[in-house]
Amino acid sequence: MKVLKFLILVLSTSLYTGCLQKDCCDSPAPFPLLKVQSTSGSDLLDPETENSFAHDDISLWTFHENRETDISIDISPNLESDYRIRATGNFLLEYLFSPGSKDYYLELSPDVMDTITMVINANIRREEVLLNGKILRETDDHYYIIVK
Numbered sequence: 001m002k003v004l005k006f007l008i009l010v011l012s013t014s015l016y017t018g019c020l021q022k023d024c025c026d027s028p029a030p031f032p033l034l035k036v037q038s039t040s041g042s043d044l045l046d047p048e049t050e051n052s053f054a055h056d057d058i059s060l061w062t063f064h065e066n067r068e069t070d071i072s073i074d075i076s077p078n079l080e081s082d083y084r085i086r087a088t089g090n091f092l093l094e095y096l097f098s099p100g101s102k103d104y105y106l107e108l109s110p111d112v113m114d115t116i117t118m119v120i121n122a123n124i125r126r127e128e129v130l131l132n133g134k135i136l137r138e139t140d141d142h143y144y145i146i147v148k
Helices: 002-022 092-096
Strands: 034-037 059-064 067-071 073-077 083-087 100-109 112-120 126-131 134-136 144-147
Touching: 126 144, 134 144
Parallel strands: 034 144
Antiparallel strands: 034 083, 059 067, 059 100, 073 083, 100 112, 112 126, 126 134
């Protein structure tokens, strides 16, 4: 079993590195980097923004083998001080080699829940990201904006 996990890790690292070197394709299958902003453009993840979402209330999860599975997240600012949600941990290996669509649930507060669907193509690349059934567009800086 350890050998299989090692092989998967080597293959996924090779695919990711190869893609970066060739600048040829979409990102590999990990969960997308997210920014949450108001309709006026205010960063709703920044604790200093009025009516922002409390980081302690935000969670990300999915169903795996008919069980709710929490996914660790990090909410922190980038170099421009915009806060982003980044999935952390090793769940990537579990889904990397699974073409098709996978639903994730982002709870921003007890009253605000979104469904994020990742569509992975046969080449194990992220083909589309949908928010509540509508396509999200990736920015030039490789993140997705959720407007609330």
